Amino acid sequence: MMDKDEAVRSTAKDGWFSSMFRSIAGSNAELKESDLQPALKSLKDRLMTKNVAEEIAEKLCESVAASLLGKKLGSFTRISSSVQTAMEEALVRILTPRRSIDVLRDIHAAKDRGAPYVIVFVGVNGVGKSTNLAKVAYWLLQHDVSVTLAACDTFRSGAVEQLRTHARRLQIPIFEKGYERDPAVVAKGAIQEATRNKSDVVLVDTAGRMQDNEPLMRALSKLINLNNPDLVLFVGEALVGNDAVDQLTKFSQKLTDLSTAPTARSIDGILLTKFDTIDDKVGAALSMVYVSGAPVMFVGCGQSYTDLKKLNVKSIVNTLLE
Incomplete structure (x- = not known):
């Protein structure tokens, strides 16, 4: 079984995810909105190719942005992990309905x-x-x-x-x-x-x-x-x-x-x-x-x-x- 970081690294390796977010890795400065915009646009476009409606893709990107803005994440692995966690939390919010049925x-x-x-x-x-x-x-x-x-x-x-x-x-x-x-x-x-x-x-x-x-x-x-x-x-x-x-x-x-x-x-x-x-x-x-x-x-x-x-x-x- 892979742990979460390993799963993210595996997902990211040599793929679209890697090319998107690697550009903002390696800096110890706080991440600004302008740093994230190109990666978030690519993420939104990618989600829409998987039948995610535009409004939902935007909400997911907003969640990812909120998790990264103002952070000093440095390494690509830490950025990947933060994006994965933000996506997961946002999806859980969407997929957890307004009413629960057991x-x-x-x-x-x-x-x-x-x-x-x-x-x-x-x-x-x-x-x-x-x-x-x-x-x-x-x-x-x-x-x-x-x-x-x-x-x-x-x-x-x-x-x-x-x-x-x-x-x-x-x-x-x-x-x-x-x-x-x-x-x-x-x-x-x-x-x-x-x-x-x-x-x-x-x-x-x-x-x-x-x-x-x-x-x-x-x-x-x-x-x-x-x-x-x-x-x-x-x-x-x-x-x-x-x-x-x-x-x-x-x-x-x-x-x-x-x-x-x-x-x-x-x-x-x-x-x-x-x-x-x-x-x-x-x-x-x-x-x-x-x-x-x-x-x-x-x-x-x-x-x-x-x-x-x-x-x-x-x-x-x-x-x-x-």
């Missing part, structure tokens, strides 16, 4: 109230909602939580059968009423059945829909307003970069606009799929948290049920500085 703790709290914990999965077409719902089901089963699936995609042909296959493989119950039914009513029935059967969690599958499809967004809003789920989880593809940010922003705004609850409901958390395919383009994850205030709760990184992980902030820092 799913397992909240599930147990719901259980104490005698109610199942309800998670609704939403998103555009073709992002892998059903597959990733099944991964979350598997993750919950590993934590000794009982799960019921609710087949509320009553629109797409084959959706109920797909969810039924996952339920069979995972050996968990599924509540289904076929197609062309009101998804809000199907979800309500699933929650009632899960309550009777003392199931800990209900995972609600919904139809994929484009964020500007008014009738389908109204149907989704009705499902959320009628059933008041504990968690609305937006499933988005890491691969599409800032398109996913646009989808999330519009989904969130539309649900807020259509909400009939005293406190408007919107997106509570994010599940990013295909996280294993994006190489170094990790910036969209930052942007999604930044614009929504919702945490990235899981990242999907493969096709099997075990391919679900928590977001690792330090690995994102390392990727951005590679």
